[in-house]
Amino acid sequence: MSQLSNMKTVREILSRYGFTFSKKLGQNFIVNPSVCPRIAEEGGAGPDTGVLEIGPGIGVLTWELAARAKKVVAIELDQRLLPVLDETLSEFSNVTVLHADVLKLQLEELLRREFPEMEVVVCANLPYYITSPILMRLLEARLPVKAITVMVQKEAAVRICAAPGERNAGALSAAVRYYAQPRVLFSVSRGSFLPAPEVDSAVIRLDIRPEPAVSPPDEALFFRVIRAGFSQRRKTLANSLSSGLAMEKGRIGAALEQARISSGARAEELTLEDFCRLAEAIFAMKEAEKV
Ligand code: SAM
Numbered sequence: 001m002s003q004l005s006n007m008k009t010v011r012e013i014l015s016r017y018g019f020t021f022s023k024k025l026g027q028n029f030i031v032n033p034s035v036c037p038r039i040a041e042e043g044g045a046g047p048d049t050g051v052l053e054i055g056p057g058i059g060v061l062t063w064e065l066a067a068r069a070k071k072v073v074a075i076e077l078d079q080r081l082l083p084v085l086d087e088t089l090s091e092f093s094n095v096t097v098l099h100a101d102v103l104k105l106q107l108e109e110l111l112r113r114e115f116p117e118m119e120v121v122v123c124a125n126l127p128y129y130i131t132s133p134i135l136m137r138l139l140e141a142r143l144p145v146k147a148i149t150v151m152v153q154k155e156a157a158v159r160i161c162a163a164p165g166e167r168n169a170g171a172l173s174a175a176v177r178y179y180a181q182p183r184v185l186f187s188v189s190r191g192s193f194l195p196a197p198e199v200d201s202a203v204i205r206l207d208i209r210p211e212p213a214v215s216p217p218d219e220a221l222f223f224r225v226i227r228a229g230f231s232q233r234r235k236t237l238a239n240s241l242s243s244g245l246a247m248e249k250g251r252i253g254a255a256l257e258q259a260r261i262s263s264g265a266r267a268e269e270l271t272l273e274d275f276c277r278l279a280e281a282i283f284a285m286k287e288a289e290k291v
Contacts, residue, residue, distance in 0.1 A: 004058070004059065004060045004063050004088055005030055005031060005032070005033045005035070005036050005060035005063075006031060006032075006033050007031040007194065010029055010031050010058065010060070010194055011194070013058055013084060013087075013088065014058070014084075017080070017083065017084050019080060019081075019084070021195060022078065024129075025077060025078055025127055026055075026126070026127025026128045026129050026130070027057065027078070027127070028125075028193040028194070028195060028196070028197050029057045029058060029060065029193060029194050030057075030060050030061065030125055030192060030193060031060075031192065031193065031194045032188070032191075032192035032193075035151075035188055035192055035203075036060050036061045036063070036064040037064050038185075038186065038203070039061060039064070039123055039125070039149060039151065039203055040061065040064035040065050040067075040068050040069075040123065041068070042149060042185050042186075042203070042205065043065075043121055043123040043147065043149030043205065044121045044146065044147050044149070045064075045065045045068040045069040045072075045121065045123065046068060046069065046070075047068070047069070047070060048070055048118065048119060049069050049070055049118065049119050049120070049121055050069065050070060050071045050072075050073070050111075050114065050115035050118035050119065050120045050121075051065045051069045051071070051072045051073070051120070051121055051122070051123050052072075052073050052074075052075070052107075052110075052111070052114075052115075052120060052121075052122045052123075052145075053065060053072060053073070053074040053075070053122075053123055053124055054074075054075055054102045054122070054124040054126060054127075054134060054150075055074075055075070055076060055077070055102075055124055055125065055126065055127050056074035056075075056076050056081070056085060056097065057076075057081060057125070058081060058084045058085065058088055059074075059084070059085045059088040059089050060088075061123065061124070061125055062074050062085070062088075062089060062095060063088065063089065063092075065123055066089065066092040066094055066095045067092075069094070070094065070118060071094045071095075071096075071114070071115065071118065072092075072094060072095045072096070073095075073096045073098060073110070073114045073115075074095065074096070074097050074098070075097075075098045075100050075102045075105065076097060076098070076099060076100075077099070077100065077101050077102070079099055082097065082099055085097050096114065098110075102130070102134060103130060103133060103134065103137065107137070107138070107141060107143055108141060108143055111143060111144060111145070119146050120143075120144060120145050120146065121145065121146050121147045121148070121149065122138060122145055122147070122148040122149070122150070123149050123150070124149075124150045124151070125150070125151040126150045126151060126152055128152065128153055128156070128197075131150075131152050131153070131156050132156075132172060135148070135150070135160070135176065135206075136172075136175065139175070139176065139179040139180060139206075139208075140179075142179075145208055146207070146208060147205055147206060147207050147208060148180070148205070148206040148208070149185070149203065149204070149205045149206075150203070150204060151188060151201050151202070151203050152201065152202065152203075152204060153197075153199050153200075153201055153202075154187060154199060154200045154201055154202045155199065157184050157201075157202035157203075157204045158184075158202075159172055159173060160172060160173055160176050160182060160204060160206075161173065161176075161182040161183060161184050161204055162268075163177075164177075164268070164269065164270060164271045164272070164274075165268065165269055166268065167268065168268075169267075169268040170230050170268070171226050171227045171229075171230045174226045174230075174272060174275065175223065175226065176206060177213060177272060178212050178213050178214070178272055179206075179208060179209060179212055179213075180206035180207055180208050180209060181206070181207045181209065182204060182205070182206045182207075183204065183205055183207075184202050184203075184204050185202075185203045185204060185205050186202065186203055187200060187201070187202045188200065188201045188202065188203065189201075213272050214272050214273055214275075214276040215276070216275075216276045216279045216280065216283075217279070217280055217283045218279065218283050221279050221282065221283055221286075222275065222276065222279040224244075224245065225241070225245065225275060225278055225279045225282060226275050227244065228240060228241050228243075228244025228245045229241055229244070229267035229270065229275070229278075230267045230268075231243070231244045232244075233266075233267070236263070236264065237256070237261075237263065237264075237265050237266060237267055237270075238252050238253060238256060238263045240267065241255075241256075245282070247282070251285060254281075254285070255278060255281040255282045255285060256278065256281075258277075258281035258284075259274065259277035259278040259280070259281045260277065261274055261277070261278060
């Protein structure tokens with residue numbers, strides 16, 4: 001285990017570099033020594049694995065990943081952290097730090113270039129402001145990645161990992177479940193970070209499915225149906241779908257019937273198979289109208 005990730009060392013390094021935290025970049029660094037080894041272990045970093053890390057900060061998680069993985073590529077947006085990372089990771093020859101905004105990178109090309117013929121996992125203590133965009137970007141691109149293990153705010157962990165039927169199920173959990181099998185690994189209290197955020201966190205792992213969970217005839221329409229279904233939680237499913245998809249209620253009723261879904265059902269009760277049948281029914285209606 002590295003000696004990096006404790007309050008005293010992190011403070012000492014940051015003060016030596018005159019570093020001040022950027023709230024805008026979601027900078028809350030881990031200062032609990034037991035957290036990073038666990039993320040690295042449970043995230044699947046091993047001697048044959050390549051690891052993509054997003055936001056290494058001063059390198060506390062990067063250190064644990066580099067000690068276990070074949071290769072680590074860490075993407076950091078804050079230029080001020082590059083000399084710090086040079087120092088904290090100096091003992092490793094298997095780490096590449098890239099100065100870039102992860103949301104603007106061509107990740108597919110990067111993975112192909114940096115990890116040829118290697119199994120790849122993603123591990124990160126994510127900056128909270130990009131949790132959903134980065135997860136959806138990683139999932140939608142169908143990147144050749146085995147698993148994504150990330151620290152997120154606890155409330156986000158619950159929303160991302162919610163199963164159909166649970167109160168927190170929503171468009172995000174449905175989309176995640178289409179591409180991956182999600183689970184919460186463990187909770188991390190706010191006191192494990194410097195500065196301490198206002199909420200607790202949790203580490204989640206998404207195991208990427210070799211193929212999406214269902215096969216809708218039109219993926220874009222499938223996701224529109226899901227978003228429309230969850231768009232107005234206080235309305236009935238039929239009403240939300242009708243306004244969200246700009247279709248008359250009678251036609252929505254017919255599609256629900258065709259898909260064997262009760263018009264009184266709530267969106268959070270629907271499984272991916274239900275949404276898929278519903279999207280199929282709506283797709284068939286739209287196709288029939290074309291002729
Ligand atoms: N991994 C470190 C740790 O656990 O102590 C730092 C985690 S901190 C929550 C998030 C890190 O992501 C910060 O270092 C921040 O500068 C970086 N970051 C924020 N936005 C980013 C972006 N768009 N692309 C790459 N890195 C980003």
